[in-house]
Amino acid sequence: MQAHDLNQTSLNVVRMADSRPNYLPWGMALAVCAAAPFFIYPVFAMELMCFALFACAFNLLLGFGGLLSFGHACFFGGAAYLSGHALKVWGLTPELGILFATAGAAVLGLLIGLVAIRRQGIYFAMVTLALAQIVFFACLQLPMTGGEDGLQGIPKGRLLGLIDLSATVSIGGQQLPLALYFFVLAITFGGYWLIWRTVNSPFGVALKAIRENEARALSLGYRVDRYKLAAFVMSAALAGLAGATKALVVGLASLTDVSWHMSGEVVLMTLLGGMGTLLGPVVGAVTVVSLHHELSSLGSWVTVTIGSIFVLCVLAFRRGIVGEIAHRLKKTF
Amino acid sequence: MDIPLQAVLSQAMLGLNNGAFYALLSLGLAVIFGMLNVVNFAHGAFYMLGAFAALLGFDYLGRFLGDESLRMSFWAALILGPLIVGSIGVVVEKTMLQRLYKVDHLYGLLLTFGLALIFEGVFTNYFNVSGEPYNGKPEILEGAFDLGFMFFPKYRLFAIVLSLAVCFGVWYLIERTRLGSYLRAGTENPDVTRAFGIDVPMLRTLTYFLGVALAGLAGVVAAPIYSVSPKMGSDLIIIVFAVVVIGGMGSIMGAIVTGLALGLLEGVVKVFYPPLANTVIFIVMALVLLWRPAGLFGKEA
Structure with missing residues (x-):
């Protein structure tokens, strides 16, 4: 069984090196996302993209590294506070603020990862859950974080000092924040592209090998700990990128984003969409965030629904939506 | 710094009180983990259910049955609460957890996380998040003892003594009785244990019942001290996780000692530097991991 798996893996490696990247799906996805603000509420679409990136960053660690972090909210929410502070108090431009927050999340990831x-x-x-609680209490208690209220009224600022991100364009009687939207779109696709490249790189393959059989990878001479740490830092930085962007979009960094409930949510997004698949977390994030949006009037029944989906996924649907579809397709063809 | 010894001692006593709860909860977690390989994320929710069993039994049972005078006394709750919570646990184990023993252990954690959300969500819907007071504290435990440096509420002393007694009872059950030897054998090697004709699935159900009942008991005992609220368990469970990581899951005595010691530490830190009180246990956890990755009492797997 093990030998079979190994052959399968090496086969995949060969196949991967062989295939040229197909840019058609990328173009289609970009087209859909670019058209989205004209059909759905742009702020909601931007939030969806931020959460999708967050879930993809998380999946890099869980799906490809086999490490379940239950504290990823601290990078997402922590970076939201960092970018909020940089934009509001220091008056940095949005791209610098987000860059600063992403770097901050990477440093935090290094400390927690170690x-x-x-x-x-x-x-x-x-x-990871317990260490993330330290960040949560720091966000609650530090003088610059606004305690229970969070950081409110984060300005959007001017991109590169030139483009006003709070500007809206009037189309068909609607005021659309297109500058901000396409900035967020660029960040999301950039982040997703980076994850895609990482997963398909020699580094990504080594990571998968460690996930499958850590002892064997170690005996082959891989410095397993370094790979894990690198994956952790990268995942943390990208989660931070998503959180910092979200803070810019909604103009708010709040305790919700650092709390352990958020850490659980991103696990659910990944699980529901299909862990270890590239597209799964995106599907999961869109589903979970839309669910929150639709059920927001039901109060705490949302929590019950989320919990029930969790239970169902674990008991009957461990491949997730995308994983299940891929499995069916593979069986049919 | 000028902090009177009296303040330190009284906070230490209150910390010891919290520590007794940490011990009781981490003990249950450790027992379940040993036998089922499941990190029971719902442990906090079961603790909350225990507290609500006491509250509902005292304040609502009579109203529900149409006779206001009908109440479940605190002493009855002390027995019935853990039994009710344990029975819910049996249902959970039989219908859900049992299916997950063959897959990655992480799924057990995720399943119980989902269950915790369900329990919390349902109770949040019917009860105030800020909590309700439990009025059933028995009269004999009202008042306080004069310890010389402080007046310590009788009930809190009772809570500490009871928790410790139960902890040692469980220790005795597992380390010194025949049933305990079955449990330990099942933990060590389920297949061989089964070959000896011992019903391992039954043992697992029993273990989950026991662990969860301990959480329920902690909840009943906590009800008169803290206000009973749907969120009371979720904040606690993360601290208890840290306690378990610090102590190492392998040892029952380790869980008890670590729980008490960390409660004490938390109490003392509250006097010297209050903002750190919430996080000190997590910081200790990070330091212990750097120094002894397997935990203070754990064996490296």
């Missing part, structure tokens, strides 16, 4: 990768499996999940 401690967390010392344990594996279930312990890893508990350790």
Whole structure:
């Protein structure tokens, strides 16, 4: 069984090196996203993109590295506070603010990662959860974070000092914030592209090997800990990028984004969409965020619904939406 | 710094009180993890259910049955609460957890996380998040003892003593009785244990019942001290996770000692530097991981 798996893996590696990237899906996705603000509420569309990027960043670690972090909200929400502070108090331009927050999330990822990768499996999940709580309480108690209220009224500023991101364009009687929208679109696609490249790089393949059989990867001479740490930092930085962008979009950094509920949500997005697939987290994020949006009038029944989906996914639907479709297609063809 | 010894000692006593709850909860987590390989994220929710069982039994049972005078006393809740919560646990184990023993252990964590959200969500819908007071504290436990440096509420002392007694009872059950030896054998090697004719699936159900009932008991005992609220468990469970990581999951005595010690530490830190009180346990966890990755009492797997 193991030997078979290994052959399969090496086969995939060969196949991967062989195939040239197909840019058609990219073009189609870009077209759909570019058209989206004319059909759905742009701020909602931007939020969807931020959460999709967050889930993809998380999936890089769980789906491809096999590490379940239960504290990823601290990078997402922590970076939201950092970018909020940079934009509001220091008056940085949006791209610098987001860059600063992403770097901050990477540093945080390095610190937390150094401690967390010392344990594996279930312990890893508990350790990341507990360490993320330190960040949560820091966001609650530090003087510059606004306590329970969060950081409000984060200005959008001018991109590169030139383009006013708060400007709207009037189309068909609607005021559309197109400058901001396309800025967010560029960030999301940039982040997703980076993840795609990483997964298909030698680094990504080594990561998958570690996920499948850590002892074997170690015996082949891979410095397993370094790979894990690198994946953790990268995942943290990209989660931070998503959080910083979200703070810019909604003009708010709040405790919700750093709380452990958010960490659980991103796990659900990835699980529901299909962990270890590139597209799964996007589908999961869109589903979960839309669900929140649709059910927001139901109060705490949303929590019950989210919990029930969790239970259902774990019991009966472990491949997730995209994973299940891919599995069916593979069986048919 | 000029902090009177009296303040330190009284906070230490309150910390010890919290520590007793940490011990009781981390003990249940450790027992479940040992046997089922499941990190029971719903442990906090079961603790909350225990507290609500006491509250509902005292304040609502009579109203529900149409006779206001009908109440479940605190002493009855002490027995019935854990039984009710444990039974819910049995249903969970039989219908859901049982299907997950063969797949990655992470799924157990995710399933119980989902269950925790469901329990929390349902209760948030019917009860105030800010909490309701439990009025059933028995009269005999009203008042306070004079400890010389402070007046310590009788009930809190009772809570500490009871928790410790239960902890040691569980320790005795697992380390010194025949049933305990079955449990330990099942933890060590389920297949061989089964070959000896011991019903391992039954043992697993029993273990989950026991662990969850301990959480329910902690909830009942906590009800008169803290206000009973749907969120009371979710904040606690993360601290208890950290306690378990610090102590190492392998050892029952480790879970008890670590729980008490960290509660004490938290209390003392509250006197010296209050903003750190919320996070000190997590910081200790990070330091312990850097120094001894397997935890203080754990064996490296």
